[in-house]
Amino acid sequence: MPDLLSPVWAAIGDAPPSYTPREWESLLGQARRSGLLARLALHFSDRGWTATIPERVALHMSSALRHVERQKTEVFWEIDQIRKALKNVPTPIVLLKGAAYLFANLPPSKGRIFSDIDIMVDAKKLEDVERALFAAGWISAERDPYNQRYYRQWMHEIPPLRHVTRGTTIDLHHTIAPPTSRFKVDSNLLLQQIRATNANGLFVLGQSDMVLHSAAHLYQEGEFDHALRDLLDMRDLIAHFAAEPDFWPSLLSRAKEIGLEEPLFHALTHVQRLFGLSIPQDTATDLEALRPGRLKNACLGALLREAFRPNHPDCDTASTRLARWLLYVRSHSMRMPLHLLLPHLLRKAFMAHFPPKDPAPNTTQEQ
Amino acid sequence: MILSALGEQELLKRLTQGALVIRSGPFKFRISSTIENIAQDLDVLYADYPVCNPSEFADFNLALEQGVGVRRWWRRQVRFQFDGLYPFEPLPISHAYPQLEWAMNWCISTQAHFYLMLHSAVIEREGFAAIMPAPPGSGKSTLCAALVNRGWRLLSDELALISLPDQLIFPLARPVGLKNDSIDIIKAYAPNALLNRVTHDTTKGSVSHMKASPDHVNRMNEPAAPRWIVFPKYVKNSPAELTAYSKAHSMLELGRNAFNYSLLGRDGFEILSKVVAKSDCYQLVYSEFDEAVSIFDSLALKAASKD
Numbered sequence: 001m002p003d004l005l006s007p008v009w010a011a012i013g014d015a016p017p018s019y020t021p022r023e024w025e026s027l028l029g030q031a032r033r034s035g036l037l038a039r040l041a042l043h044f045s046d047r048g049w050t051a052t053i054p055e056r057v058a059l060h061m062s063s064a065l066r067h068v069e070r071q072k073t074e075v076f077w078e079i080d081q082i083r084k085a086l087k088n089v090p091t092p093i094v095l096l097k098g099a100a101y102l103f104a105n106l107p108p109s110k111g112r113i114f115s116d117i118d119i120m121v122d123a124k125k126l127e128d129v130e131r132a133l134f135a136a137g138w139i140s141a142e143r144d145p146y147n148q149r150y151y152r153q154w155m156h157e158i159p160p161l162r163h164v165t166r167g168t169t170i171d172l173h174h175t176i177a178p179p180t181s182r183f184k185v186d187s188n189l190l191l192q193q194i195r196a197t198n199a200n201g202l203f204v205l206g207q208s209d210m211v212l213h214s215a216a217h218l219y220q221e222g223e224f225d226h227a228l229r230d231l232l233d234m235r236d237l238i239a240h241f242a243a244e245p246d247f248w249p250s251l252l253s254r255a256k257e258i259g260l261e262e263p264l265f266h267a268l269t270h271v272q273r274l275f276g277l278s279i280p281q282d283t284a285t286d287l288e289a290l291r292p293g294r295l296k297n298a299c300l301g302a303l304l305r306e307a308f309r310p311n312h313p314d315c316d317t318a319s320t321r322l323a324r325w326l327l328y329v330r331s332h333s334m335r336m337p338l339h340l341l342l343p344h345l346l347r348k349a350f351m352a353h354f355p356p357k358d359p360a361p362n363t364t365q366e367q
Numbered sequence: 368m369i370l371s372a373l374g375e376q377e378l379l380k381r382l383t384q385g386a387l388v389i390r391s392g393p394f395k396f397r398i399s400s401t402i403e404n405i406a407q408d409l410d411v412l413y414a415d416y417p418v419c420n421p422s423e424f425a426d427f428n429l430a431l432e433q434g435v436g437v438r439r440w441w442r443r444q445v446r447f448q449f450d451g452l453y454p455f456e457p458l459p460i461s462h463a464y465p466q467l468e469w470a471m472n473w474c475i476s477t478q479a480h481f482y483l484m485l486h487s488a489v490i491e492r493e494g495f496a497a498i499m500p501a502p503p504g505s506g507k508s509t510l511c512a513a514l515v516n517r518g519w520r521l522l523s524d525e526l527a528l529i530s531l532p533d534q535l536i537f538p539l540a541r542p543v544g545l546k547n548d549s550i551d552i553i554k555a556y557a558p559n560a561l562l563n564r565v566t567h568d569t570t571k572g573s574v575s576h577m578k579a580s581p582d583h584v585n586r587m588n589e590p591a592a593p594r595w596i597v598f599p600k601y602v603k604n605s606p607a608e609l610t611a612y613s614k615a616h617s618m619l620e621l622g623r624n625a626f627n628y629s630l631l632g633r634d635g636f637e638i639l640s641k642v643v644a645k646s647d648c649y650q651l652v653y654s655e656f657d658e659a660v661s662i663f664d665s666l667a668l669k670a671a672s673k674d
Contacts, residue, residue, distance in 0.1 A: 069632075
């Protein structure tokens with residue numbers, strides 16, 4: 001069965017898509033897998049297609065909507081707890097991704113599912129922030145000393161912090177891409193353009209930076225479970241920001257300034273291909289100038305095309321699996337140079353085969 | 368068409384091709400697997416359930432896959448896959464059947480938020496439902512298995528599906544999960560009950576499932592209104608005793624033993640309070656099934672004569 005999901009957003013006319021019962025089932029599964037079921041439901045109602053949804057499908061959509069509504073309440077509350085925990089640390093707390101869309105009241109927050117809460121702080125304040133969060137009950141979920149060191153030495157975030165009683169997770173970043181990667185981003189440049197939200201002490205990235213973060217994330221990721229969601233986030237952000245006339249030129253110049261032209265180029269190509277994003281003519285010309293070398297572009301484009309299909313057995317083929325595997329390998333090679341990467345992968349392989357005596361608890365079977 | 372009408376060949380074919388769609392209460396499950404034994408267990412436990420046309424819409428599409436790599440041959444494993452996700456750790460292949468039952472419960476309890484879902488057994492008599500919530504180990508499934516062999520209708524041994532608009536409880540009428548000593552206790556108490564083969568050394572110990580009576584399966588479209596909430600407690604050698612339990616405590620306990628009470632927020636609170644308001648709440652201490660059954664029967668008799 002094909003990717004039924006992204007064409008729903010690409011449809012231009014007013015005619016609702018029509019499906020066989022079995023296709024509805026697959027659409028539902030693909031949307032669930034991509035974390036987009038609630039968003040799909042809202043899209044159908046925005047387009048006035050609700051009446052075409054079979055009763056049973058509508059029930060499952062209502063279930064997903066209830067789930068995201070509840071999550072929204074919980075995330076607001078949780079972020080308020082974070083804000084309180086950090087009120088004596090004199091540094092701006094920058095919300096990233098879902099939390100940012102929610103607090104800045106941006107379109108992608110509608111129906112969006114959360115996994116973790118992502119925040120970014122000035123690298124110089126990282127220790128103070130971590131200490132204050134620790135005092136409020138967030139402790140590192142990573143117990144393995146090697147992994148701890150790996151994160152802290154090479155990554156753009158510290159290991160996830162989990163709250164001792166509530167089990168909620170914070171990803172604490174000090175920039176948006178690994179410092180060892182080809183696309184390292186100077187966090188000072190990002191911090192210069194942050195914007196305040198209505199909540200005291202909480203900030204979000206500048207408009208262009210928000211789009212670029214999403215692009216950088218997609219481009220460097222080795223896992224694609226949320227790829228379609230992230231692409232839709234970009235589409236919705238751009239559609240919203242593009243109401244301001246200088247959005248496109250400033251997005252492009254900002255991409256050059258912080259060194260993310262290549263991720264932006266690829267992300268926009270796929271948002272356009274999948275969801276029919278319209279890019280103004282002069283921007284399209286400028287964008288063309290960012291196009292990476294032809295061969296590389298063609299290969300990577302083809303791999304991403306495969307990988308951005310919903311990660312659901314109905315649309316899995318040998319080539320999607322191969323593409324995801326190649327991109328997974330690539331994501332590692334981009335994160336760090338080979339002389340760091342090889343020892344790391346060897347170490348990880350060793351750890352997988354000979355797990356430590358007291359491994360971190362696996363997901364227990366809740367039955 | 369019911370499952371037993373498929374025949375062994377066709378059942379196996381549908382199971383391996385993702386074309387087996389079984390209905391249990393309001394839900395249709397598309398089940399696929401290449402693990403040989405699953406068909407045998409389904410044939411025993413699901414013989415009377417409707418099977419749907421494979422081209423129909425199924426609520427949940429679940430697969431029990433074999434282990435990957437060497438685990439396909441050596442210390443074989445079963446992996447539950449749902450929409451491309453693997454929610455649980457792989458289990459030894461001999462656990463495949465109980466894994467399927469748990470996976471079906473997992474699908475409902477994590478996805479069907481159009482019901483308020485309590486972690487309880489539910490049985491029915493005279494159109495009235497008794498909800499039996501209980502933490503694991505309190506004997507709710509065992510008592511439920513005993514009662515459904517003595518005239519009470521099985522709605523579910525695990526999941527109370529409470530409809531949001533009218534608080535009616537919908538049946539699943541699925542096989543009743545029994546573990547360890549309960550297996551022999553029920554075999555002795557209801558010699559006609561049909562149980563599938565026992566799986567040993569699971570996370571719950573030895574487990575087996577008891578087939579739901581065909582009559583209960585045939586009535587799986589009939590919901591029932593909540594009438595009683597009974598917290599059972601098995602106490603060795605104790606005479607059966609029913610004592611009134613406060614509605615406030617009942618509400619708290621039910622909320623604590625629910626799958627999506629907090630997810631439903633205010634709606635969850637309002638629906639649960641209506642259920643509790645409509646129900647007589649009790650605690651039941653028992654050791655002998657017959658005594659417990661006669662207490663339940665007298666509740667039903669009283670309710671029937673009142674209405």
